[in-house]
Amino acid sequence: MVITGIGVVAPGDPGTKAFWDLITSGRTATRAITLFDAEPFRSRVAAECDFDPAAEGLSPQEIRRMDRAGQFGVVCARQALADSGLDTGVVPPERVAVSVGSAVGCTMGLEEEYVVLSDGGRNWLVDPSYAVPHLYGYMVPSTLATEVAWASCAEGPVGLISTGCTAGLDAVGYACRLLWEGSADVVVAGATDAPISPITSACFDAIKATSPNNEDPGHASRPFDAERDGFVLGEGAAIMVLERRDAARRRGAQIYAEILGFASRSNAYHMTGLKPDGREMAEAIKETLGQARLVPEDIDYINAHGSGTKQNDRHETAAFKRSLGGRAYEVPVSSIKSMIGHSLGAIGSIEVAACALALHHGVVPPTANLHNPDPECDLDYVPLAAREADLDVVLSVGSGFGGFQSAMLLGRAGRP
Structure with missing residues (x-):
């Protein structure tokens, strides 16, 4: 199984090249939270994506319909397919599969809508007439896989893997299984999450898992350092195109790596x-x-x-x-x-x-x-x-x- 296309939206500037430049430079994308007012929270730092959905080619209808995590996933899928050089008109759509991972689904859309419906949390009984038409989609994590499937013209197996922080690895592992067993010829695989929201921050604050180093956000994430004090919440997505090696070679595709x-x-x-x-x-x-x-x-x-x-x-x-x-x-x-x-x-x-x-x-x-x-x-x-x-x-x-x-x-x- 080989990777022939990569699309990344990661903290900092979007795009695979910007991501690679950042992580090989040793620079950090961690900063004070700007996506919401984090002043009441213990940890007020995060790694945010400088993401403009319109600039990334999403239509106004797509922007309104999709949660931020869905937007990340669709943009990455389109990038990966373009990078792969794969002609989706040649591969029968029922032979194209999708495997997407996510830990917290459409957290941002759900929280924003609950705040509106409950009048800031004051009402237990809510009036559903105030809900946006796409609220049900926010409640169902598989919506993320569906959006990527639509963007990929995929009519084969489509699934969402939600195994917490290993979901991204597990989704790619499942994609390899689909190729190995012959259920698909191409799998669009990866994961997306946009968890930088009050509810997620409150949950990690409660167990003191995130770093409280608010005075120095750029140095808050310190793996393996003696002075480390927790992780820094991030967001983003990566979607890849996976194929069998022989098929990729036959069409002259660039191969980034084999999955062994x-x-x-x-x-x-x-x-x-x-x-x-x-x-x-x-x-x-x-x-x-x-x-x-x-x-x-x-x-x-x-x-x-x-x-x-x-x-x-x-x-x-x-x-x-x-x-x-x-x-x-x-x-x-x-x-x-x-x-x-x-x-x-x-x-x-x-x-x-x-x-x-x-x-x-x-x-x-x-x-x-x-x-x-x-x-x-x-x-x-x-x-x-x-x-x-x-x-x-x-x-x-x-x-x-x-x-x-x-x-x-x-x-x-x-x-x-």
Whole structure:
């Protein structure tokens, strides 16, 4: 299975090139929240997308109909299809599938409409006549997959994966399964989330998961740093075009990367807590290596989940050591969440796009803001500056609330 097209809307300027330039420069897109008045909140920083839906080609009707997450997804799907050079008129529509991930669905649209319907939360019984016609679509997360399917002229299998913060990885993994089993010839796959809203911020404030470093937003996301104090909420989307390698070669498509293996595990332990030994993530990594018939020494770079919480970074470090042995100390590891924050379900697909681009360009993105490494996180976390590297195989991992642990291996196009 290969990636032949990539579309990204990430914090900062939209577009795949702008995203790649940002994460290889070591600059950060984290800033004070502007999407709503965050003054009452504990954490008032986020990584926002500088996104103008009209400038990105959406019609007034599409803008009114779609939640911000839907807008991200459709724009990325159109970018990915254009980038792939795929003629959708040649592929029968019933052979085109869609796999979209999202953790929180149409959160912004739902919250905005509830505020109106309930008169700012004062009324328990609401008058439905004040609702917008598209409110039902906001309540059904599969709306996001439907919008991407319409934009992609896809009439094959269409589904939404909602496994929290691993949804983006899991959606791409499911897309590979559709290709492998023969249910589709092309899959438009990825994830989208736009969670920067009062309700989401309040939820993470309550469990103190997000960084309260409001005085220095640009340095608030500090994965693997001894002074890290939580993650920074983000938003965005990445959608990719996946095909079988032979079909892509026959049509002369540019191949960014091959997907070599995917696995997922659950810790069945705690909704938000992680076991310190990292066993479940380690098992997912081992299974993925087995599928690809590779060994730890074959891995040239690890894209870490690297959220910047105390427990996640230690858990993940332990998982790498448990699954890779001594190779864990030799392979470069980095977290792009240090620059673009944590966009919940979307981040997994954004990180798959980053891995594909890393293989394509031969560059390892850095971990920004890593000035004072945590002694318990004692691997090579590529602090501050990107590195040029010969990359054949990269590993991307994700960890989500509910105990989800996922791993994916990607290979350089044309590797032996």
